[in-house]
Amino acid sequence: MVIRPQNPIFFIGYDTKVQAQVHVTHPEVTPPRLEIRNLVRLFEGKAVVDDVSLSIQPGHVTCLLGPSGCGKSTTLRMIAGVDIQNSGQIYVDGNLICDTVFRVPPERRSIGLMFQDFALFPHLTVGENVAFGLSGPKEKKHKRVSELLERVGLFHFIGDYPHSLSGGEQQRVALARALAPRPRVMLMDEPFSGLDDRLRDGIRDETLALLKEEGTSVLLVTHEPEEAMRMADEIALMRDGRIVQRGAPYNIYKSPADKEAVAFFSDINVLQGTVQGALVDTAFGEFLAPGVPDGGAVEIVFRPQHVGIDFDRGGRGPNPTELQGTPARGLVERARFMGSESLVEFRMDHDGAVLKATVPNVFLPKVGTAMWLTVRRDRCFIFPKKR
Structure with missing residues (x-):
């Protein structure tokens, strides 16, 4: 007989069997690596961060995703200790590091921080930059620096200065420097935004692999949905200072909370x-x-x-189906090839609204061409209209 708990928050991961009598064990629950509770930050009386709560397990990547000005970077600064909340608490491994009374200094929080501009010291060599936050014997520091630079493929630049490196190489040096003290949490504020598009995907993947190897928990701030989908185990979607939805990337994309959440991804x-x-x-x-x-x-x-397109056959379109519903006619208003797909805009006969459809590869019908559109019923989201 298995005793099943009523509250899974406090009773996790056991299979206690009854022999002579019922006996329930209460093993220790591992706290999140990073936990923030009800953070609020006011500027001139306005809540820029409004009751934000979040937790990250060891080795996981969570992305704070949202438009500019929604409170992402302010949340990061409070966790790092360079800004102070008006209310709320911050914990690392279950230990309080900051509330409105108690505050652990930033340098003692075991939290690393990576910036958009890498912030490397121009007067220090690559090796000296990576060693900057380390303490202890010289030999021990050199071993750690050499190990990290080998792992990011830059050991041969150990004696060079940052200005001689490319943007991607500087980003990897900044990552090695942030990881050198073995932080338990890494905060990353749009760290790839300054990279060329051709380098970005490769650098992201290399960075993620290294962070996973180190077992570091990561809180990544970005306004790019593709970056969040590529890197995160969990996405926290922010808007107007609040988290409006949390979940795995697939779930956020497939089950959005509202119209704005759908629009943020596509x-x-x-x-x-x-x-x-x-x-x-x-x-x-x-x-x-x-x-x-x-x-x-x-x-x-x-x-x-999720819009289907069919040709006009003398004023008639395809027959209605249960999945696709009833077809509606529109006239092509514009068609553009986007590289891997074509985007076609239609002016609908019914009400004059403009609807967009994407088609794989090249599909560029002439302006004014009549076509019939269908919509996948299982790909539609219905929300009450906001006032």
């Missing part, structure tokens, strides 16, 4: 409608809107890659 199309009997009538047929009262306004949101 272009969107939006149909407007009013609910009657749990149904919304549109040019593409009826959509189910369970839980929305009659007369409620809703928005039906879908991505351009």
